[in-house]
Amino acid sequence: MDDGIMLVVVALGALALGAVLAWLLAGGRKGQGGADTDLLARLYVLVEQETAAARTEAAHQRTHLSELERVMTGRIEQVRTELAERLAGMAGSMGREQAEVRAAQAEALREMAETSARQLSAIRVAVTDQLHEAVERQMQTSFQRVLEQFSAMQKAMGEVRAMTAQISDLKRLFGNVKTRGGWGEAQLKAILDDVLPEGSYESNVRLGPGNDVVEFAIRMPVRSSTPPVLPVDSKFPTEAYERLLNAVDEGDAVGEKAARKSLESTLRMEARKIATKYIHPPRTVEFAVLYLPTDGLYAEAARIPGLIDEVGRTCRVDFDIMWLAVRHQPFGPCVQ
Structure with missing residues (x-):
């Protein structure tokens, strides 16, 4: 450059x-x-x-x-x-x-x-x-x-x-009607022996003019030379009760209804028989007791609407025996 x-x-x-x-x-x-x-x-x-x-x-x-x-x-x-x-x-x-x-x-x-x-x-x-x-x-x-x-x-x-x-x-x-009745009678006797004083009842007593004999006649605790008695008879409608249980187990609503109706009819019929045969004032009080031997049978009877009240009102028959344990007192000064 x-x-x-x-x-x-x-x-x-x-x-x-x-x-x-x-x-x-x-x-x-x-x-x-x-x-x-x-x-x-x-x-x-x-x-x-x-x-x-x-x-x-x-x-x-x-x-x-x-x-x-x-x-x-x-x-x-x-x-x-x-x-x-x-x-x-x-x-x-x-x-x-x-x-x-x-x-x-x-x-x-x-x-x-x-x-x-x-x-x-x-x-x-x-x-x-x-x-x-x-x-x-x-x-x-x-x-x-x-x-x-x-x-x-x-x-x-x-x-x-x-x-x-x-x-x-x-x-x-x-399976035998007579045997079934004897079992119910034996169970009822055991309950009466349990809840009542000794000598408070008689067994197989003829109350009416006919030959009908009630299983038990409980002497009422009143001051009288001839106190009235309370007729108590046991009934066990096995056929109607078994039909009801079978229908319930099988879930058959129609069969259950029919069996319950049959049981109700049987219990009403037995209550009318007891009222006709065993209620004879003044020899007896104005009502009687129909004893059902099993709790299940009594429960089924109680489940039928109005049955117990209506039978008690029309036939003067009660299904409950346990009230005797409260109401019945020994003879003597405790009687009110």
């Missing part, structure tokens, strides 16, 4: 010198003569000398610039080589560091995996032991419970067999 500037300066100087020479030549033609010619010759020589000096300086500058370019090129190549070597060294160092980091990470991961495996193995062993103990306890408890249930089942089966035998006996007992 300095060489180009120098050439431009030389060219400008030459142009200026040419302009001066042209001006002087033009003036010399008008009459100055040989003096100006000598001056021009000297100026031309000076210009040539300056031009030669400028060319020499430009050549020197070009040489210097070439040397500088060569030196700079060498330095650049050296720097490039150093940078390449340094980068290669850095890449190698980074590669080694990365490899070391990867190896350290792999080792750490391996140690973590081994630690986790040991911990999991310990947990597995502990859980297995606990499960084994729990299973053993549960099995022992379950086995004990099974044994207890089996024992209870055997006991229940024995009770069922005994109950089956008793039911068979009861079926044979209730």
